[in-house]
């Protein structure tokens with residue numbers, strides 16, 4: 001199929017890079033977002049998302065005239081739906097499909113025979129068939145026979161989105177073969193990785209399996225760290241040694257699993273088959289419990305939390321991103337404060353970020369001033385490279401806690417610190 005025009009619904013972490021990349025590859029793209037603020041920001045030449053290289057790409061796309069931003073869809077050869085699918089409010093951990101439903105409804109008046117519609121939002125299996133297709137068919141056209149319909153998961157890593165968007169292998173699942181092939185023709189415009197065709201439900205399942213697999217692997221790393229703590233074994237050395245086995249690749253323990261993908265997507269699999277997913281559910285539980293485990297470690301290290309003055313370094317959900325969503329670092333800081341500690345937080349990518357009960361600091365120096373202990377919550381590059389001598393000079397106490405196993409122990413020891421590392425012995429037994 002040949003595509004001239006594309007309408008992308010949702011200009012977030014995935015939709016904006018995708019729309020811009022199609023535009024810089026020659027398609028005429030209408031980028032749609034229902035948030036007026038997002039549309040205004042983009043029209044003013046700004047970008048509301050922090051991602052390396054994205055600003056330049058978006059500006060190039062807009063200046064070329066190929067990317068136009070709007071609050072409402074328009075007719076096009078193809079439509080890509082890239083809206084959020086958060087967890088619903090409440091305890092039942094179900095996917096909230098309201099944005100997918102609204103986006104699907106919004107294009108009903110514009111669909112024409114021969115069009116392609118692609119869902120990219122992470123969704124429970126069968127969403128394309130059972131939710132999106134019936135809505136689009138309100139147009140009077142039949143999915144499959146009158147228009148193509150496909151699901152393709154995005155697989156890009158925040159921080160490396162622009163490169164991975166182009167280079168990663170892309171799975172495209174059609175509701176029929178012609179739909180999958182139409183999807184391939186669209187994404188082949190910029191994807192340099194392999195394009196693999198399947199059916200829509202398999203493609204939905206693939207995405208959930210990928211992130212569930214990663215969640216389970218991080219959970220087992222966290223479990224190993226707890227066992228190592230009890231035994232007085234150094235988990236970091238043990239993992240390094242185990243990973244010398246040619247078929248073993250144990251991930252890294254840490255303060256927990258955050259972000260809007262891995263901490264959420266496994267629940268979509270659980271919702272589909274709760275009775276068949278005990279390992280998935282246990283992994284979620286283990287990773288969700290990890291911030292409390294870290295707080296317990298701090299409690300034991302400091303012999304109580306009430307009134308203790310602690311600097312918490314990092315609030316983002318992982319290193320070198322400014323994204324605070326579902327961040328385990330925030331949960332650790334919040335729990336420390338709720339247990340009576342006087343917590344000062346410092347997040348270099350978002351210095352104004354506020355954690356309930358804690359005080360945000362505008363600089364490292366302000367965070368460390370007069371504290372007894374410093375805890376590394378996010379392994380941002382700038383924190384990995386901290387000079388322990390300098391840190392020591394800024395604070396009054398001498399306790400350091402490393403929840404990522406990245407600080408050079410000899411250097412911190414010789415700077416006069418009492419350094420405690422997650423997964424290294426004893427304190428939490």
Ligand code: SAJ
Nearest residue numbers: 154155156157210214251252254257258259261262317318
């Ligand atoms: N984490 C650990 N230990 C590790 C690796 C990660 O504790 O060894 C933690 C991180 O600190 C973070 C969380 O896990 O809190 C998730 O980080 P991540 O870098 O593993 O993944 P995300 O959420 O940024 O992106 C994931 C990616 N999925 C996989 O690697 C299988 C990405 O490819 C997906 O596109 C993305 O989810 C998504 O949008 O679904």
